Amino acid sequence: MAILETKNITYYYQDGDARRYILQDTSVTFKKGVFYTILGQSGSGKTTFLSLISALDSPIEGSILYQGQDIKEIGYDEYRRNKVGIIFQSYNLIPYLTALENVMVAMSITENPLPDNPKEVAYNLLDYIGLAKTKADRPVTKLSGGEQQRVAIARALATNVDIILADEPTGNVDEAMELEIVNIFKKLAHEHNKCVIVVTHSKEVADRSDETLYLYKGSLKSHE
Amino acid sequence: MNYLKRALLSISRKKTKSLLLFAIIFILGNVMAGAIAIRQGADNVEQNIKSQLGAVVTIDIDQKEIEKAMMEDPTGMSFDWPEPPNFELLQSISTSAYVKSYDFTTQSQVGSENLKAWVDPEMGQYISEDSMDKYWMYTIKGTQYAPVLSIEEGKSRLLDGRTFKPEEIEKGSSVVLISKLLADVNDLKVGDNMVVSTYILDWPESGGTPTETERRDLPLEIIGIYEPIESSQDQNSSGNKMYYSDDKQSKANTLIVPNLIVINEQRAQNEQWLKDAEIPEEEKERANQVYYQSLYILKSPDDIKAFKEETMPLLPDFYTIITNSDSYSIIAAPVEQTSKLATYVLYVAIGASILIISLVVLLFLRDRKHELGIYMSLGEHRSKVISQIVIEVMLVALLAISLSLITGNFLAQGLSNTMVRDQLMAENQDPYQDSTIYEEQWRFNEFAANISSQDISDNYQIAFSPAYISLFFLIGLGTVLVSTVVPMLYIVRLNPKKVLM
Ligand SMILES: Nc1ncnc2c1ncn2[C@@H]1O[C@H](COP(=O)(O)OP(=O)(O)O)[C@@H](O)[C@H]1O
Ligand SMILES: [Mg+2]
Numbered sequence: 001m002a003i004l005e006t007k008n009i010t011y012y013y014q015d016g017d018a019r020r021y022i023l024q025d026t027s028v029t030f031k032k033g034v035f036y037t038i039l040g041q042s043g044s045g046k047t048t049f050l051s052l053i054s055a056l057d058s059p060i061e062g063s064i065l066y067q068g069q070d071i072k073e074i075g076y077d078e079y080r081r082n083k084v085g086i087i088f089q090s091y092n093l094i095p096y097l098t099a100l101e102n103v104m105v106a107m108s109i110t111e112n113p114l115p116d117n118p119k120e121v122a123y124n125l126l127d128y129i130g131l132a133k134t135k136a137d138r139p140v141t142k143l144s145g146g147e148q149q150r151v152a153i154a155r156a157l158a159t160n161v162d163i164i165l166a167d168e169p170t171g172n173v174d175e176a177m178e179l180e181i182v183n184i185f186k187k188l189a190h191e192h193n194k195c196v197i198v199v200t201h202s203k204e205v206a207d208r209s210d211e212t213l214y215l216y217k218g219s220l221k222s223h224e
Numbered sequence: 225m226n227y228l229k230r231a232l233l234s235i236s237r238k239k240t241k242s243l244l245l246f247a248i249i250f251i252l253g254n255v256m257a258g259a260i261a262i263r264q265g266a267d268n269v270e271q272n273i274k275s276q277l278g279a280v281v282t283i284d285i286d287q288k289e290i291e292k293a294m295m296e297d298p299t300g301m302s303f304d305w306p307e308p309p310n311f312e313l314l315q316s317i318s319t320s321a322y323v324k325s326y327d328f329t330t331q332s333q334v335g336s337e338n339l340k341a342w343v344d345p346e347m348g349q350y351i352s353e354d355s356m357d358k359y360w361m362y363t364i365k366g367t368q369y370a371p372v373l374s375i376e377e378g379k380s381r382l383l384d385g386r387t388f389k390p391e392e393i394e395k396g397s398s399v400v401l402i403s404k405l406l407a408d409v410n411d412l413k414v415g416d417n418m419v420v421s422t423y424i425l426d427w428p429e430s431g432g433t434p435t436e437t438e439r440r441d442l443p444l445e446i447i448g449i450y451e452p453i454e455s456s457q458d459q460n461s462s463g464n465k466m467y468y469s470d471d472k473q474s475k476a477n478t479l480i481v482p483n484l485i486v487i488n489e490q491r492a493q494n495e496q497w498l499k500d501a502e503i504p505e506e507e508k509e510r511a512n513q514v515y516y517q518s519l520y521i522l523k524s525p526d527d528i529k530a531f532k533e534e535t536m537p538l539l540p541d542f543y544t545i546i547t548n549s550d551s552y553s554i555i556a557a558p559v560e561q562t563s564k565l566a567t568y569v570l571y572v573a574i575g576a577s578i579l580i581i582s583l584v585v586l587l588f589l590r591d592r593k594h595e596l597g598i599y600m601s602l603g604e605h606r607s608k609v610i611s612q613i614v615i616e617v618m619l620v621a622l623l624a625i626s627l628s629l630i631t632g633n634f635l636a637q638g639l640s641n642t643m644v645r646d647q648l649m650a651e652n653q654d655p656y657q658d659s660t661i662y663e664e665q666w667r668f669n670e671f672a673a674n675i676s677s678q679d680i681s682d683n684y685q686i687a688f689s690p691a692y693i694s695l696f697f698l699i700g701l702g703t704v705l706v707s708t709v710v711p712m713l714y715i716v717r718l719n720p721k722k723v724l725m
Binding site: 047050051054056057077078079080081082086088089090092093094095096097101104105106107108109110159167 | 225226229230238595597598599600602603604605720721724725
């Protein structure tokens with residue numbers, strides 16, 4: 001059963017009089033327990049697609065369904081709060097907070113049931129993602145790019161959502177780190193039964209995923 | 225890590241920004257606090273002094289209206305000197321619910337063949353029995369109020385005897401109350417008889433001393449001896465010492481009698497000169513009209529406004545209601561001016577604060593647009609994001625406003641000393657003040673306010689009153705709160721996709 005589904009969505013940017021189509025009448029489905037990659041060239045509209053399925057923007061036509069229900073009905077805020085975790089390309093952490101606090105911000109906002117000891121859970125989560133306790137208490141501005149990426153992943157996971165969305169998570173890291181992050185996503189899909197959707201322009205990352213969709217000239221297809 | 229906790233962490237971890245905002249609000253807060261403190265000081269002095277004065281009002285010519293009418297008609301051809309309110313009108317006004325007690329007095333100057341006037345030793349012997357002074361050395365003051373207003377109101381003390389009986393006032397009995405000073409000089413007691421006289425004089429055309437054509441003797445029975453009670457204000461107004469001494473002398477030589485006695489004497493005097501004067505009959509009638517000086521004591525100073533509204537429409541043209549506290553605004557001009565200035569400063573400071581604080585908060589928010597976008601991408605309600613920012617600003621504001629509450633007050637005290645007190649003292653020498661005091665004295669007699677610049681200076685103080693504290697917190701925090709409106713709009717309009725993706 002699909003957890004997430006796009007139904008005939010169309011999206012374009014208005015460029016003066018011209019319309020620049022990113023997606024045209026696109027329908028795809030995503031399931032839990034699968035690690036998806038969306039592969040496309042730079043400027044093909046990967047980020048735009050992600051903004052639609054993360055409810056930071058809405059399609060001009062068509063609808064997006066979460067477990068069969070239109071996310072508009074759920075409410076965009078509530079959908080983001082309780083259903084998806086977003087990992088941005090540029091991490092987007094709150095600079096005056098520590099790594100731990102950044103994770104806990106998300107935990108305080110979600111309405112999903114969480115354990116009673118959120119602080120411990122957050123420490124453990126960061127540790128699981130590969131950030132030791134000593135670093136967890138550091139302001140995020142004093143962490144390396146890779147470490148900040150881990151905090152962003154931990155934050156997306158902390159709210160116990162079904163869907164993890166990531167925008168080029170391996171764009172700014174070295175190969176070793178890339179492999180590690182891809183493994184985390186794999187684990188999340190396979191061991192924690194999440195629906196992981198990662199957009200990337202890297203063929204290597206796409207090759208390691210369970211399923212790849214190609215974004216090209218306004219359409220999203222499972223083969224080139 | 226809810227929005228409240230985030231607000232606290234944001235303040236404490238971004239010290240430079242918090243301090244900057246604090247400094248801006250603190251500085252603007254000082255200006256507002258100072259202005260509010262000065263206004264309150266002015267309001268307080270006015271309230272204090274006016275409540276000390278009570279509410280005594282009289283009906284008199286409206287000088288401004290007359291001047292205006294004269295300006296419009298410089299020839300004076302069509303201008304009739306306004307008729308004063310008559311006895312019936314004065315009487316009907318006295319039935320107002322706001323009036324506690326009242327009197328309508330008349331006055332006439334008399335002399336005496338055998339009475340000795342009391343002379344203030346401080347003034348020197350300028351009254352001499354041989355000179356013309358003897359024709360008008362004494363004032364007979366007619367009263368309509370049997371218990372005598374000044375005694376009832378504690379401005380004079382009855383030492384011996386009694387006040388009038390209502391029928392004595394009604395009939396115009398030949399009874400009199402005299403001052404202790406006059407009684408002592410002449411060795412008079414209650415029950416004694418005394419004689420004063422109205423002199424009808426013939427003034428030579430060429431000038432020089434008049435000759436006495438008629439003497440009307442007025443025998444009076446002394447029924448009471450009174451003594452004026454000097455208020456502390458009269459005594460410490462050293463600047464007007466000459467004036468008060470003069471006043472003391474004329475008070476001592478004033479005899480209080482029923483109105484009809486005075487009216488009789490006025491008629492007699494009028495008749496004499498009207499006989500010779502070549503004026504039309506109706507003019508003569510007008511000359512015989514009695515002029516009453518009215519005095520109403522209201523129940524409370526708060527009633528003045530309502531009393532005015534009720535009474536003004538009843539008055540003849542060009543007449544108005546004057547209160548004994550009217551001179552306050554003249555004497556207290558520096559206080560009022562400073563208060564006015566403070567009001568302008570306050571308005572400007574509020575406007576400037578809203579502008580500056582809005583701008584600063586907005587700039588800070590633009591710096592934090594990623595952070596705000598993150599909260600939204602995590603599904604936080606915009607209302608909570610707004611709450612976090614408002615709390616951050618208001619917490620800093622609370623600290624800054626609390627501190628400026630104290631420093632602003634000191635600032636106001638320092639300013640007041642130079643702006644208010646020094647000016648008050650400078651204006652103490654202003655001759656205009658003297659003329660105001662004279663006029664007031666003439667209108668209100670013992671009920672005159674006699675406010676001096678010194679009184680105002682003494683009563684003027686900048687204090688940490690609950691009213692000041694609550695008003696400043698209200699205005700200060702209110703201003704800051706209003707300043708967060710524009711930044712809030714920025715948050716409402718913020719598009720997280722644009723800033724984050
Ligand atoms: N707000 C916008 N207005 C107009 N065009 C945009 C806007 N955002 C992105 N685009 C354009 O849409 C195309 C897709 O952008 P994006 O989704 O960011 O691609 P990707 O993430 O695959 O690089 C790009 O050509 C980009 O220039
Ligand atoms: Mg992109």
